[in-house]
Amino acid sequence: AQKITQTQPGMFVQEKEAVTLDCTYDTSDQSYGLFWYKQPSSGEMIFLIYQGSYDEQNATEGRYSLNFQKARKSANLVISASQLGDSAMYFCAMREGPGNYGGSQGNLIFGKGTKLSVKP
Amino acid sequence: GAVVSQHPSRVICKSGTSVKIECRSLDFQATTMFWYRQFPKQSLMLMATSNEGSKATYEQGVEKDKFLINHASLTLSTLTVTSAHPEDSSFYICSARYYRDNNYGYTFGSGTRLTVV
Numbered sequence: 253a254q255k256i257t258q259t260q261p262g263m264f265v266q267e268k269e270a271v272t273l274d275c276t277y278d279t280s281d282q283s284y285g286l287f288w289y290k291q292p293s294s295g296e297m298i299f300l301i302y303q304g305s306y307d308e309q310n311a312t313e314g315r316y317s318l319n320f321q322k323a324r325k326s327a328n329l330v331i332s333a334s335q336l337g338d339s340a341m342y343f344c345a346m347r348e349g350p351g352n353y354g355g356s357q358g359n360l361i362f363g364k365g366t367k368l369s370v371k372p
Numbered sequence: 373g374a375v376v377s378q379h380p381s382r383v384i385c386k387s388g389t390s391v392k393i394e395c396r397s398l399d400f401q402a403t404t405m406f407w408y409r410q411f412p413k414q415s416l417m418l419m420a421t422s423n424e425g426s427k428a429t430y431e432q433g434v435e436k437d438k439f440l441i442n443h444a445s446l447t448l449s450t451l452t453v454t455s456a457h458p459e460d461s462s463f464y465i466c467s468a469r470y471y472r473d474n475n476y477g478y479t480f481g482s483g484t485r486l487t488v489v
Contacts (some may be wrong), residue, residue, distance in 0.1 A: 255418065260451075283478070286407075289480075292401035294482075295410075295463055295465070295482065295483040295485065296482045296483060297416075297465065297467070299477065299478070302475070302477070304475070325444070327430065328487055343415065343416070345478075347476070348477075357467060358421070359406045359418050359421060359467075360402060360406075360467070360478055362415045362416045363415065364414070364415045365414075
């Protein structure tokens with residue numbers, strides 16, 4: 253079973269509008285972390301936002317916010333006021349277990365990604 | 373902060389030759405480095421985890437004799453693709469875990485696009 257599921261292979265959004273990218277996860281751990289990364293065509297992985305499983309409030313970072321619904325095991329990324337530069341691949345990732353270890357090696361587990369295209 | 377420098381960014385090599393990719397942590401000590409491979413329009417797949425001073429742990433299906441990983445210091449991890457073949461052409465990216473502000477984060481190198489001809 254997939255640990256991280258991103259059901260939207262591609263999304264279009266009009267410039268200046270908000271967009272939600274979906275992410276659901278599967279883990280039996282009580283302590284875990286959820287991350288969103290942006291990957292432009294250049295290939296670099298840009299950290300956007302983090303949500304810990306024990307965090308009571310939804311994380312926010314500028315135009316990015318994470319809609320964390322623990323019971324549903326979802327961690328959707330909301331981008332407000334989309335800009336042309338937001339066009340990229342977006343990956344949801346999970347670290348299982350506490351921060352000092354995770355999964356079998358402490359690595360992040362990635363979803364398949366969503367390609368976001370912002371239209372002018 | 374928490375910067376990982378990865379070189380080279382692009383490399384073209386002939387079949388049968390070896391290629392070394394370096395990842396250096398510039399402003400922190402990376403005790404653990406993760407190596408990922410990414411095919412076009414696909415996600416990142418973990419290849420192996422390297423820990424400073426010990427042997428790397430490889431994921432199932434990854435040939436350890438083909439993808440040699442060395443993590444000799446707290447700031448340098450290398451991936452060597454030995455006897456490269458066209459099917460090894462891919463995007464390789466490293467990632468290190470760091471601890472800051474009472475939390476763990478993951479930083480990535482800028483990736484290496486390998487083309488084997």
